[in-house]
Amino acid sequence: MKKTILTIVLAILCLIFRLQSQEQDTITGTIYTQDRKPLAGVTIKIMDTDISATTDQNGKFSLVSKTKKGTVIFSYTGYETQSMDYIMGREDKFKIFMRELRSQLQEVEINAGYYTVKERERTGSISRISSQTIEKQPVNNPLQALQGRVPGVAITQQTGLPGGGFSVQIRGRNSITSGNDPLYIVDGVSYPSTNISFNYGGNILGNNGANPLSLLNPYDIETIEVLKDADATAIYGSRGANGVILIKTKKNRTGDSRLNAVFSQGAAAVDRRAELLNTEQYLGMRREAFKNDGLTPTTRDFDVNGTWAADSYTNWQKELIGGAAPMTNAALNLSGSSGKISYLLGGNYYREGTVYPGSFGFNRGGMHSSLDIGSPESPFRASFSTNYSRTNSILPRNDLTQFLALAPNAPDLYDASGNLNWANKTVYINPMALMLRTNKAATDNLIANLNLSYKLWRNLELKGSFGYTTQIREELNKIPLASFAPVNNATAASRVSYFANARNNTWQAEPQLNYSTKLGSGRLEALVGLTFQENRNEMKALEASGFSSDELMENILSAANVLPYQVTYSQYRYTAIFARLNYSLGGKYFMNLTGRRDGSSRFGQDRQFANFGAIGAAWIFSEETLFKENLRFLTFGKLRASYGITGNDQIPDYGYLQLWYSGNSYQGKATVRPNTGRVGNPDFAWETNRKLEAAVQLGFWQDKINLEVSWYRNRSSNQLIGDPLPLSTGSSTITANRPATIENSGLEIGTNFKLINKTNLTWSAAFNMSIPKSRLIAYPGLESSDDAYNYIIGQPLSIRRNYHVNGVNPQTGFYDIEDYDGNGTLDDVDRYRYKFTGQYFFGGIQNSLRYKQFSLDFLFSFVKQNGNNYMSTTTFTPGRWTPETPYGNQLTIVLDRWQQPGDQSQVQRFSTTNSANTIFSDAKNEGGMAIQDASYIRLKNISVSYILPAKLLSAVRIKQASLNIQGQNVLTFSKYKGLDPESLSMLSLPPLRVFSVGLNLTF
Incomplete structure (x- = not known):
């Protein structure tokens, strides 16, 4: 009986267990961010139970349910909590896209250089773009990624050639004669902003020459922060007088190893073409010019006297700059962690050709590494990063763009045999011959940085940053005999090569002590540090001639004569002590004090040191009860203001000393002579820049709309100006401080909107605009200075004094x-x-849309400006031409010219005479006729991407893959007559339109 009862009990227990096992089932799924990246660490919980789980590194989760139906809650810090109902057998596998909380944007950590600060707590003016924005642009220089996106920052690309120069101004021009470049900091190390190329006979890479930032790979960059006001820049002292651009490269990622590969292929071409006269129009212009002058063509007027065919036509824009420049970009990054060690190792390659005929181009290969030791909780932490690149380029020494004004009926570039065509000595300049004059350059660039930190106590930390940068550049400029026209009767002595070597080294050491503690109901943070920096810049150039053949011109040993052409050396030393004191109270009130005492070797012994500092304050008024209760639509509101003084030491090294040069020999002995361009002055001192700013930041309806409006006023005084000297002194000027004052003020507006925020559809937009104002408010003695006819009190520096035409x-x-x-x-x-x-004014309008796995991003930039028109680079008055300088073609707008007495026109009569050409030159150069409205709107960037389905990728063990199509400088809308309203020149290659197709893989 007992045995029977035990058997029945066991059977019942088995049945209950079986029923329970049937009721339990597994719920699985994957959690993604809105851009379809797996999200690790998400908490998943079944409502009204204690059953929960978290997602792994791939965003996957699994948990067991005891009920047939229920509700699952998904929560993660910084993201909206979501819930989903389930019914077993119907919805037991989830794919969830977590939406980021808009309010978390205020919690983003901003890099301020020596410290970091949350977006909501910053008291200074700092703008930021991230790697996500940079990677959507097919650019070869990080500066291109900033154009149109950062208020207050005017960036102009000076040429479409790879590696070329840029002009960068943050909130205007602060100095009359000193440098106005911002300070660049890459991974905490000072990075040069000056030209790194040898300049002989003009520089086709733009007014500023080869740009050092072209040596950096944009894909390696994590963030770029731009520091503008005194509160943000004063801690950099004199180096930050013109603003600071902080570049932070990508670091290690914690978690499992991850391999990321990027490859793209594209092409670049000239966006716009100038409307030049065709052969019929051109010859009509020339004949009318001779008729107006009462002259007939001479035997040397080959274009119109029948020597050159009247029915021949060459579109020189198509012939010379009408090609497509191929572009290739590839990068591979491996990152991960093991214990307290995390690492990143990457390599990259970039290649870009030119739109010129011939095999010219630019290529860059590099490596990027980062190693971190220790966790945030570890007392000791170390971080070491290196960035190395090798850049090679071969470019022509002459920009082919300057030849667009060749006569449209000029002879072909090559004859029937494929040789350079000189057309029986009627051609004085053949652009293809000048393409034999080349510049070959190789540049090594290294940035290394070591950061060490040790917590002495819980709230006290000792840090040390040690950095080194170097650029080593070798150049070879060739002018072969074959590049000269036969009519010039050049000899072997005309063969000249220039061998140049340049080296720019900077080392930097910055020990720092940080302290933080609670003070009352607030928190106090303090830091104090030292800066030691040295820069050495060398340039050696040799002129070699007397080669027996053009083929030997790259071998200096084959030259009969070798002479020093340029030898320069300069050493710059800089030291400083800096401090910051920040106090926050109740998460609502913030005060920031910064100070720095700088010492620079560019000033005389008694003028080498100066003090700079700033104060910044902010009040988050939206945290006040009054606003919380009565303005519920206001999510975030902050007022901030700052005032401070920074300096400027962007002047030549040794400017305070009298420089001497080697002179002619006297009685067989060497002599020296003073530099007659200037007289040394050990008493000149720092220029000072007083910066004032006030701003308001607002967020509405859970930060669906964000607005920041900033007003600033910068006054730069104590200007270093070259005062004229009497001829009896033997020198022309002496540099001295004068109480001239420049004021830059303006309004900056930045907004962003979250228009749609659904699971499968998002749409966000952003708008920024800058309205700068500049004026010279004081210049004692202006009337008697060399600047008397360059500037006007009360007017901007960027004016041109001219005749009244x-x-x-x-x-x-x-x-x-x-x-x-x-x-x-x-x-x-x-x-x-x-x-x-x-x-x-200038600015940009950006939009980002995502629908499921597709995304679209585009940016329109706009500029309202005046600039040089076609006349500024026109060689002759319409109608004039000479064989020595055969740039006689004109834009079609000259057809609306004066033809007979009584005509009303803005284009003078066609003429071939010197007197007419003089009048034309005076009108355009000094009469302001070469200045016009050069405003434009440009589709600066567009990017379309598609994320491949995870099911398709899992079979080949790829975590994520995306395809993209990107464009840069896609479309320009402007009434500007000429090639490009940005570069404003008919003599240099404009920024190019770029399209690329790419693939991004993560393993």
């Missing part, structure tokens, strides 16, 4: 230029008018 005289057909003082000669006194040549 009354247009074209209806009777004579020539420009009517007013002789203001009536002395019968046009001189500086007659330049009593002026025209503005700067920017009235």
Whole structure:
């Protein structure tokens, strides 16, 4: 009986267990961010139970349910909590996309250089772009990624050639004669901003030459922060007078090892073409010019006297700059961690050709590494990073763009045999011959940084940053005999090669002590540190001649004569002590004090040190009860203000000393002579820049709309100016401080909108605009200085003093230029008018849309400005041409010219004479005729991407893959007559339109 009962009990227990096992089932799924990246660490919990789980590194989870139906809760810090109902057998596998909380944008850590600060707590003006933004642009220089995206920062690309120069100004021009470049900091190390190329006979890479930032791989960059006001820049002292650009490269990622590969292929081409005269129009212009002058073509007027075919036509824009520059970009990064050690190792390659005919181009290969030791809780931490690149380029020494004005009926570049065509000595300049004059350059770039930190006590930390950068550049410039026209009767002595070597080394050491503690109901943070920096810049160039053949010109040993051409050496030393004190109270009130005492070797012994500092404050008024209860739509509101003084030591090294040069020998002995360009002055001191700013930041409806409006006023005084000296001194100027003051003020507006925020559809937009104002508010002694006819008190520095041109005289057909003082000669006194040549406002409009696995991003940039028009780079008055300088073609707008007495026109009569050419030159160069509205709107960037389905990738063990199509400088809308309203020149290659197709893989 007992045995029977035991059997029944066991059977019942088995049945219950079986029923329970049938009721339990497994719920699985994957959690993603909105851009479809797996999200680790998400908490998943079944409502009203204690059953929970977390996602792994791949965003996957699994948990057992005891009920047939229920509700699953998904929660993760910084993201909206979501819930989903389930019914076993119907919805037991989830794919969830977590939406980021908009309010978390205020919690983003901002890199301020020596410290980090949360976005909501910053008291200074700091703008930021991330790697996600940079990676959506097919750019070869990080500066291109900032264009149109950062308020207050005006960036102009000076040429479309790879590695070329950029002009960068943060909140205007602060100095009349000193440098206005911002300070660049890469991974905590000072990085040069000056030209790294040898300049002989002009530089086709732009006014600023080869740009050092072209040596960096944009894909290696994690963030770029731009520091603008005194509160943000004063801790950098004199180095931050013109703003600071902080570049932080990608670091290690914790978790499992991850391999990321990127490859893209594209092409670049000229976006716009100038409307030049065709052969019929051109010859009509030339014939009319001779008729107006009462002359007939001479035997040397080959273009119009029948020597060159009248029915021949060459589109020189298509022929010379109409090609497609191929582009290849590849990068491979491996990152991960093991215990307290995390690492990153990457390599990259970039190649870009040119739109010129021929095999010119630029390529860059590099490596990037980072090693971190220790966790955030460890007392000792170390971080070491290196970034190395090798850049090789071969480019022509002459920009082919300057030859677009060749006569459209000029002979072909090559004859029937494929040789350079000199057309029986009627061709003085063949662009393809000048392409034999090349510049070959190789540059090694290394950035290394070591950061050490040790917690002495819980709230006290000792840090040390040690950095080193070097750029080593070798250049070879060749001018072979084959590049000269036969009509010039050049000899073997004309073969010249320039061998140049440049080296720029900087080391930097910055020990730092950080302390933080609670103080009352607030928190106090303090830091104090030292900076020691040295820079050495060397340039050695040799001129080699007397080669027996063009083929031997790369071998200096084959030269008969070798002479020093340029030898320079400079050493710059800089030291400083800096401090910061920050106090926050109740998460609402913030005060930030910074100070720095700088010492620079660029000043005389008693002027080497100066003090700089700033104060910044912020009040998050949205945390006040009054606003919380009555303005519920206001999610975030902050007022901030700052004031401070920074300095500027961007002046030449040894400027305070009298420099001497080697002179001619005297009685067989060497002599020296003073530099007659300037006289040494050990008493000149730092320029100072006083910066004031006030701003408001607002967030509405859970930060669906964010707005920041900043007003600033910077006054730079104690200007270093070259004062003229009497001729009896033997020198022309002496550099000295003068109480001249420049004021830059303006308004900056930045907004972003979260228009749609659904699981499968998101749409966000952003808008920024800068309205700068600049004026010279004081310049004692301006009337007697060399700048008397360059600047005007109360007006911007970017003006051009000019004659008053009354247009074209209806009777004579020539420009009517007013002789203001009536002395019968046009001189500086007659330049009593002026025209503005700067920017009235600029900005950008950005949109980002995502639908399921597709995303679209695009940016429109806009600029309202005045700039140089086609006349500024036109060689001759319309109608004139010479074989020695055969740039006689014109834009079609000259067809609206004066033709007969009584005509009203803005283009003077066609003429071939020297007198007409002089009037034309005076009108365009000194009369302001070469300045026009150069405003434009440009589709700066567009990116379309598609994330491949996870099911498709899992079979080949790929975690994530995306395809993308990207474009840069896609479309330009402008009334500007010329090639490009950004570079504003008909003589240099404009920024190119770029399209690329790419693949991004993560393993």
